Amino acid sequence: MTNHTEEPLESEKKALNFIETIIEEDNLSGKHSGRVHTRFPPEPNGYLHIGHAKSICLNFGTAAKYGGKCNLRFDDTNPEKEETEYVDSIMEDVRWLGFQWDKEPYYASDYFQQLYDWAVLLIQKGLAYVDDQPQEEISRQRGTPTRPGIESPYRSRSVEENLDLFTRMKNGEFPNGSRVLRARIDMTSPNMHMRDPVMYRILHAEHHRTGDTWKIYPMYDYAHGQSDYFEGITHSLCTLEFEVHRPLYDWFLDQLIDTAYRPRQIEFARLNLSYTVMSKRKLLELVRSKIVNGWDDPRMPTIAGLRRRGYTPASIRAFADRIGVAKRDNVIDVGLLEFSIREDLNKTAPRVMAVVDPLKLVITNYPEGQIEEVELVNNPEEPESGSRTIPFGREIYIEREDFMVDPPAKFFRLGPGREVRLKGAYVVRCESFEADKNGVVQKVLCTYDPETKSGSGPKQPKVKGTLHWVEASTAVTAEVRLYDRLFMDEDPAGHKDQDALEFLNPDSLKVVSNCMAEPMLAHVQAGDKFQFQRIGYFCADPDTRPGKPVFNKTVGLKDAWAKMAQKDGQ
RNA sequence: UGCCCGAUGGUGUAAUUGGCAACACGUCUGACUCUGGAUCAGAAGAGUUCAGGUUCGACCCCUGAUCGGGCAACCA
Numbered sequence: 001m002t003n004h005t006e007e008p009l010e011s012e013k014k015a016l017n018f019i020e021t022i023i024e025e026d027n028l029s030g031k032h033s034g035r036v037h038t039r040f041p042p043e044p045n046g047y048l049h050i051g052h053a054k055s056i057c058l059n060f061g062t063a064a065k066y067g068g069k070c071n072l073r074f075d076d077t078n079p080e081k082e083e084t085e086y087v088d089s090i091m092e093d094v095r096w097l098g099f100q101w102d103k104e105p106y107y108a109s110d111y112f113q114q115l116y117d118w119a120v121l122l123i124q125k126g127l128a129y130v131d132d133q134p135q136e137e138i139s140r141q142r143g144t145p146t147r148p149g150i151e152s153p154y155r156s157r158s159v160e161e162n163l164d165l166f167t168r169m170k171n172g173e174f175p176n177g178s179r180v181l182r183a184r185i186d187m188t189s190p191n192m193h194m195r196d197p198v199m200y201r202i203l204h205a206e207h208h209r210t211g212d213t214w215k216i217y218p219m220y221d222y223a224h225g226q227s228d229y230f231e232g233i234t235h236s237l238c239t240l241e242f243e244v245h246r247p248l249y250d251w252f253l254d255q256l257i258d259t260a261y262r263p264r265q266i267e268f269a270r271l272n273l274s275y276t277v278m279s280k281r282k283l284l285e286l287v288r289s290k291i292v293n294g295w296d297d298p299r300m301p302t303i304a305g306l307r308r309r310g311y312t313p314a315s316i317r318a319f320a321d322r323i324g325v326a327k328r329d330n331v332i333d334v335g336l337l338e339f340s341i342r343e344d345l346n347k348t349a350p351r352v353m354a355v356v357d358p359l360k361l362v363i364t365n366y367p368e369g370q371i372e373e374v375e376l377v378n379n380p381e382e383p384e385s386g387s388r389t390i391p392f393g394r395e396i397y398i399e400r401e402d403f404m405v406d407p408p409a410k411f412f413r414l415g416p417g418r419e420v421r422l423k424g425a426y427v428v429r430c431e432s433f434e435a436d437k438n439g440v441v442q443k444v445l446c447t448y449d450p451e452t453k454s455g456s457g458p459k460q461p462k463v464k465g466t467l468h469w470v471e472a473s474t475a476v477t478a479e480v481r482l483y484d485r486l487f488m489d490e491d492p493a494g495h496k497d498q499d500a501l502e503f504l505n506p507d508s509l510k511v512v513s514n515c516m517a518e519p520m521l522a523h524v525q526a527g528d529k530f531q532f533q534r535i536g537y538f539c540a541d542p543d544t545r546p547g548k549p550v551f552n553k554t555v556g557l558k559d560a561w562a563k564m565a566q567k568d569g570q
Numbered sequence: 571u572g573c574c575c576g577a578u579g580g581u582g583u584a585a586u587u588g589g590c591a592a593c594a595c596g597u598c599u600g601a602c603u604c605u606g607g608a609u610c611a612g613a614a615g616a617g618u619u620c621a622g623g624u625u626c627g628a629c630c631c632c633u634g635a636u637c638g639g640g641c642a643a644c645c646a
Binding site for chain 1: 571572573574575576577580581582583584585586592593594595596603604605606607608609638639640641642643644645646
């Protein structure tokens, strides 16, 4: 089913979520003879986001856990909004997350004929009728949540007339919006969805798969449950807003089938992430208005965006696992997502030397023109990853924020008279510095002690700080794109009078073009992930060209000093 | 002024057919460290929205209230 079943030990110990509880009860009662078959049913009208990832992990993961299957089904009943581009991106994203659907992808549009035949059946049973009224009138007659609706004057048409009209609707004899087919249920139902819901509307539109063969298209409510039925779905998992649709989901099935097998709709709470918007509409708006650079902008909560940002499938699966599933509304701290990717990359990402904001440091007593190779471990978390050498010399770059002219006592880095270790190399002492007329430091002058060479040196003094650095003459210039949250408000879409866009973070993207990196980074491939020592995790962007690497900051390392400094500042 | 759903530390999720609340993230200590990362050790933090009821015993069952969310596309 999927390549990523949990460790048996762990999954056995873990408490069941409410869906698993239902499944186990079903298995006990023999309801589906132990069969578990789920489906992930996206509408191909946009890119998948982290909220969908939750649903994907839930549907595929649950099926896998019980040795079942999971279908990928495109819910493509609205030709006006759906496009092949989205179908392709959705398949790519699901695969990338590490899941494999049963057989070929399914499409609700594959069932158009059967759905049509069943609609005819409903008409014959007197359970559906053609309504000639305009949309506004139908809407008015529907009533309100607190007021019952009234019946359409067309509600009691003869079966023959309904059949004739419906056939002609199908044949394209009527213009868009002129008629609909409605289920004949109960206009006084306290559940709005049961007040003679629309089953079919006339749409003279080009469908991405069926072209122009259909002039009428089924509505979600009429298509979904039956699609589940056709595919043998046992547990149809969807989000909470469909809870009130469930009676309708069951009603259609009740009228149409009499088998013992019946799919069951189960609702769970969708994912909300702090400092993030999750609706497709809002995301589309960000793309269209060019606030971000496309669906895969690394600031987007889309799967494509997270991928480009440097997130791994495993980290997203771990995240989905950690947040759990329940029915209550929830807001997950984005910090948890960040924790998940740090956890993964800490174990797997090679450590490299790169200076994001370079400040020149000259070792005045180091021989001019001399370059030596120093050895560095590739990943201390993974000893088998070995080590490499990088050049060291008289002139190097250090991080600008690692030097202070007048540092406080707790600043364990460089300042006049202070000593610090250059990771993998020597201990240096700051003798002086040069600044321009504005007081901006241009150069730090140090002396080094040749006896303190990392590992081999006879003197290994304890120093409070260790800095990362890059040798100047061999450094590779890299572009680095630093990302911060797109929104400054915890719940940007949660304000009644203000649009989410009012909370945009003006500094969500900072491009730094003169970063200095160790030589090997000239040859990275898009998607390569690294830990820039002491800074954070970075991922080579597709914009990378030979010798001209471009990196996206995936997430920063935890920074105890920054936290301390921030606290003192407050 | 209707119907449906929900309510457990800061956040999220548990507590398996009622036995005085667990785990993860976060927070705070301390140890270790040639990444102020990681790791390790420890701590604080909820008495389960409220009020009744059933029971020897209630997060769990019942009643009522409060609060929060959803529902009036020819969207999904």
